Amino acid sequence: METKKTPLYDEHVKLGGKIVDYAGWFLPVQYEGILVEHEAVRTKAGIFDVSHMGEVMVRGKEALNYLQYLLTNDIGVLENNQVVYTFMCYPDGGVVDDLLTYKINDEEFLLVINASNTDKDFKWMQDNVKDFDVVVENISDKVGEVALQGPNAEKILSKLTDENLSDIKFFHFKKDINVAGTKCLVSRTGYTGEDGFEIYTSTDGIVNVWNSILEAGEEYGIKPAGLGCRDTLRFEAGLPLYGHEISQDISPIQGGFKFFVKLDKDDFIGKDALVAQNENITKKVVGFELLGKGIPREGYDVVADGKKIGYVATGYFAPTLKKNIGTALVDAEYSKKGTEFEVMIRNKPVKAKVIDKRFYKRK
Amino acid sequence: MRVLKDLLYTKDHEWIKVDGNKAYVGVADYAQEQLGDIVYVELPDVDDEFEIEEAFGAVESVKAAADIYMPVSGKVLEINEALEDDPSLLNQDPYENWMILIELSDASQLDDLMNAKDYEKYLEEEA
Numbered sequence: 169m170e171t172k173k174t175p176l177y178d179e180h181v182k183l184g185g186k187i188v189d190y191a192g193w194f195l196p197v198q199y200e201g202i203l204v205e206h207e208a209v210r211t212k213a214g215i216f217d218v219s220h221m222g223e224v225m226v227r228g229k230e231a232l233n234y235l236q237y238l239l240t241n242d243i244g245v246l247e248n249n250q251v252v253y254t255f256m257c258y259p260d261g262g263v264v265d266d267l268l269t270y271k272i273n274d275e276e277f278l279l280v281i282n283a284s285n286t287d288k289d290f291k292w293m294q295d296n297v298k299d300f301d302v303v304v305e306n307i308s309d310k311v312g313e314v315a316l317q318g319p320n321a322e323k324i325l326s327k328l329t330d331e332n333l334s335d336i337k338f339f340h341f342k343k344d345i346n347v348a349g350t351k352c353l354v355s356r357t358g359y360t361g362e363d364g365f366e367i368y369t370s371t372d373g374i375v376n377v378w379n380s381i382l383e384a385g386e387e388y389g390i391k392p393a394g395l396g397c398r399d400t401l402r403f404e405a406g407l408p409l410y411g412h413e414i415s416q417d418i419s420p421i422q423g424g425f426k427f428f429v430k431l432d433k434d435d436f437i438g439k440d441a442l443v444a445q446n447e448n449i450t451k452k453v454v455g456f457e458l459l460g461k462g463i464p465r466e467g468y469d470v471v472a473d474g475k476k477i478g479y480v481a482t483g484y485f486a487p488t489l490k491k492n493i494g495t496a497l498v499d500a501e502y503s504k505k506g507t508e509f510e511v512m513i514r515n516k517p518v519k520a521k522v523i524d525k526r527f528y529k530r531k
Numbered sequence: 532m533r534v535l536k537d538l539l540y541t542k543d544h545e546w547i548k549v550d551g552n553k554a555y556v557g558v559a560d561y562a563q564e565q566l567g568d569i570v571y572v573e574l575p576d577v578d579d580e581f582e583i584e585e586a587f588g589a590v591e592s593v594k595a596a597a598d599i600y601m602p603v604s605g606k607v608l609e610i611n612e613a614l615e616d617d618p619s620l621l622n623q624d625p626y627e628n629w630m631i632l633i634e635l636s637d638a639s640q641l642d643d644l645m646n647a648k649d650y651e652k653y654l655e656e657e658a
Contacts, residue, residue, distance in 0.1 A: 462571070463571050
């Protein structure tokens with residue numbers, strides 16, 4: 169498949185972005201450097217092009233019932249203008265994708281899904297419509313999206329809108345907000361562990377929004393931020409990335425995200441398997457800190473008691489924490505905090521200790 | 532991309548600066564540029580011996596880990612410990628900040644390395 173350009177591609181090139189092919193999209197992995205961009209988001213602000221994300225509208229009389237069946241979290245408790253993080257699972261409990269669900273009203277929802285999974289997800293959603301009175305529409309090609317993240321995010325965005333942004337609480341949103349003259353949907357959400365907003369508009373409108381935010385944010389130390397720090401930021405904050413901490417082979421229970429799976433909810437896809445797993449868990453994603461020297465990397469083996477007990481899901485020298493840490497999928501008996509195991513780095517075992525995988529918590 | 536005249540280069544973008552039967556070894560500007568922010572450098576122990584093209588250490592950026600290979604066979608005489616304390620020195624000046632000083636075991640192996648001119652040509656082909 170041909171690699172696609174987001175509506176902001178030319179802006180990335182102008183800003184000196186180092187462009188890579190990510191999930192079928194040309195996107196900047198960094199502009200100035202991953203470390204300075206990471207730091208900017210933690211201490212000031214950063215703006216990300218996330219136009220590659222997929223968006224699906226679900227409309228109809230039975231939209232709520234359909235989503236309760238399709239998704240693992242409880243959609244029934246949402247108010248209008250509220251957002252929830254949830255999984256969409258296979259019958260065996262494996263994850264189709266993780267996503268945000270925006271409730272516009274009882275009969276209208278916006279689902280925001282991973283770029284790499286968009287086609288697969290949309291087909292899965294369609295296949296499961298069955299007798300539900302709903303229409304699912306893939307609007308990904310019509311939507312541009314940026315994420316403005318960091319402690320100065322609200323100050324910056326406030327310069328561009330008359331809306332009182334402090335009224336938008338965490339995991340809530342407002343539609344039809346005027347941002348620098350462009351009509352947008354604005355949610356207080358993100359993937360960095362910092363305060364911030366995700367802003368959706370048309371593919372035409374997003375260029376104005378991007379440039380206006382960069383200009384308005386200059387006095388607040390904003391930096392354009394690439395995919396590189398998007399991953400280090402989400403990782404430090406304990407947020408999963410599909411294909412790493414959760415996947416078709418790693419269920420939300422195994423991934424350690426049980427909070428977003430409501431096992432006492434009426435029937436939903438994957439429920440039986442997830443209930444069974446919850447009672448007898450055999451492998452689990454844990455956080456760990458390396459006690460010896462080196463950086464744990466994705467795919468490195470984890471060993472203990474003379475055998476392989478798992479592998480590293482994500483690993484980094486964490487820029488904010490200045491520690492070599494990782495997540496690993498390991499046999500459940502090695503998942504308790506304080507447990508020690510070894511990570512194989514270039515064929516040498518290096519000691520590590522299980523710690524809370526929410527490595528970084530905002531003050 | 533900076534290429535220094537008096538050095539020899541490998542296809543994996545290591546450089547070597549020969550002085551008699553000793554030589555300094557490091558990574559070329561292209562390598563640090565490709566890697567981005569370098570956050571970890573792994574060096575061998577003094578007196579370790581390596582064959583040509585054997586990995587003697589590693590340089591890691593935020594995103595990637597790269598093995599660093601011997602341009603020629605030799606024995607490690609010194610390591611640049613400053614890199615362990617501040618890996619970003621390799622981003623700042625990868626030629627000033629050598630990784631290891633070695634004693635050559637077979638000086639004839641130098642003949643197969645690229646001089647600055649050939650390396651520049653090689654970089655153009657890579658790009």
